[in-house]
Amino acid sequence: MKSHSSTLLAEVRSFRQNHPDVRYVDLIALDIPGHFYGKRYPVEMLEKVAAGSPLKLPQNAVLLGVQGGLFKIGDYCFNDGDPDANRRLVPGTLKPVNWESQPLGQMLITSDGTEAPIEFEPREVLAKVLERLQHQGIHPVVAFELEFYLFDKQLENGLPQFARDPLSGDADDQPNLHIERLSRFSDVLDDMAQTAKDQGIDITVITAEIGPGQFEINFGHCDDGLRAADWAALFCRSTRGVALKHGYRASFMAKPYLQFPGSGMHVHVSLYDAAGNNLLAAHQQQPLRHAVAGCLELLPHCMPIFSPNHNAFRRLGGTVNAATRASWGFEDRDACVRIPDSDPRNLRIEHRLASADANPYLVLAAILVGLEHGLDAKREPIAPLNEDRNSGTDFPVEMLDAVRAMQQQPILRDKLGAEFVEVYCENKRQDHLAFQQEIHAREYRWFL
Incomplete structure (x- = not known):
């Protein structure tokens, strides 16, 4: 001390x-x-x-x-x-x-x-999961990817407006993946990246995404799960601040536009032993299949973590790469759990279901518990999407159903902590009910 x-x-x-x-x-x-x-x-x-x-x-x-x-x-x-x-x-x-x-x-x-420690503090929940894995000789390496939108700084009747193209002054209202968007918005993006680096965050790739004013930032692979989640949390804070400084709003809201893709939090996870051997690659990658099976089994019960609010559920089944069923596949971005092409040393899963505004500590904790459960249970997963495009299991798509599924799951209560599960589920239920207490203008249009 x-x-x-x-x-x-x-x-x-x-x-x-x-x-x-x-x-x-x-x-x-x-x-x-x-x-x-x-x-x-x-x-x-x-x-x-x-x-x-x-x-x-x-x-x-x-x-x-x-x-x-x-x-x-x-x-x-x-x-x-x-x-x-x-x-x-x-x-x-x-x-x-x-x-x-x-x-x-x-x-x-x-x-x-x-x-x-506070049993329901998100960082403490993740810390306990990582400590338990370490005692089992399992050492995760983690990399987050975060998508976000830039909006004009001024709202119109409370609604977000497309970010203005600094070159033309027009609204950036065209969905595209063009590299030119990175150039046009380079001042604010470069400041975001440099500010993140000044915060100690390992920023790597910047991508212009499909939505207008939408971008993705990738972080380096980190052998400290707590630090990796710290990076994701701190990046959201600094990015919002830098955007305002440049006359924009930055938002990690899951589904700001119904007609355009939502923003996700993709998490790459590989597991190593103390000697640096990739545990998922052993025995002809059988542990990988077990880990995938565990993730898919628990995924329907973790939906309040992966989709933490009413808006996040809007993202599911969206226009691009947002699944509506628990699924997996090799090099398949339609799957919740994607296996990127890699050599055995870097074999990993990419968990793609969480929304960008989810809590990174809890998202990683839930993913790791799924992997841990799969390695313990040693079950075979359902068919990958590469073999059967209809493969998958249902998960809740409304908050109250999701809360009930999480609250009753014994493995999550054991691995994440029963006190945390109770507190978290009640917090989500109360938030959802509070959201319902306002009458939307659409209700007056439909029913008045």
């Missing part, structure tokens, strides 16, 4: 020396819906925290709904006295923020690794 504190203290002091104009640092963590919460600390107080002073925030900040409200979930929020819970600083995440008007820093905090 003393060595850990000295490392953190050195990080804070180095940051202060390199960024003397920064007076405040945002200490941030991801809540259940995937939003950052936290506190803004004077940098001199941060140094005291790094030296060992307590860092406490309300435990129930993790339970916030999409709109920031508190829901009654068991005794949490209203019958527990709203207690504080310890957090710790995440080493290596103290970085400058360059999209605000004033100099600022930010640093991740978490309850995992404290004396009493």
Whole structure:
């Protein structure tokens, strides 16, 4: 612990020396819906925290709904006295923020690794899954891919407008995959990529996607699952900030336009032993088939994680590469679980179902639990789409059905934690019911 504190203290002091104009640092963590919460600390107080002073925030900040409200979930929020819970600083995440008007820093905090972790904190849920796999000699290597849309900064009657082409000034309203779009939007995209690198995120490929103003960013493969999910979370925060600085809005909303493709979170996962051997490639790739079977078996029960809100369910069965059934295939982007072409050393799955606005810690935790279950159960998967285009099993396509399927799944309760499953499902149910409490203008048009 003393060595850990000295490392953190050195990080804070180095940051202060390199960024003397920064007076405040945002200490941030991801809540259940995937939003950052936290506190803004004077940098001199941060140094005291790094030296060992307590860092406490309300435990129930993790339970916030999409709109920031508190829901009654068991005794949490209203019958527990709203207690504080310890957090710790995440080493290596103290970085400058360059999209605000004033100099600022930010640093991740978490309850995992404290004396009493919050069982339903997303990062803690993933940390427990990774720790269990490590004890089994399984070491995941992970890479996220995130799709997002750029919109004009100004909304029209609350609705998003196409991003303006910086070259022509016209709305970028043509779906395409053209490389020229990367050139036309290079100023904002280059700033997004550089800002992400300044945050310590390993950015690799940038792609212009099919939707108007839609792009995809790939991250490097990382042998630390927590860090890989940290990258995805931090990228969403920095990308929104950089977009505003350039006069745009960036959104990871799953389905902003009904007529255009939605935005997904694709996760590549390979599994290695301590010697660096790819576990999925052993025995003529039989473990790969078992892992796929486990993912597909649990996928229908993980839908509240992969599609965490009403809009995310709109993306399923969309115009491009968004499945409506749990399926798999080799080099097939219509499948939920795709096996990219690779050599045995790099053999992996690509899980393609999650929406871009899903919580990256929970998405990765759910995928890893599916892989773990498959390796334990050793069952054969259903036929791949390459052999049968109708292959697949149904999954819930409405939130309340999805919540019931997740809440009753014993493997998820065991592997993700029963307390987390209860809290998460009730949070999603309450969010969905709150969403239904507003009468849409369409209802008046149809029924008035």
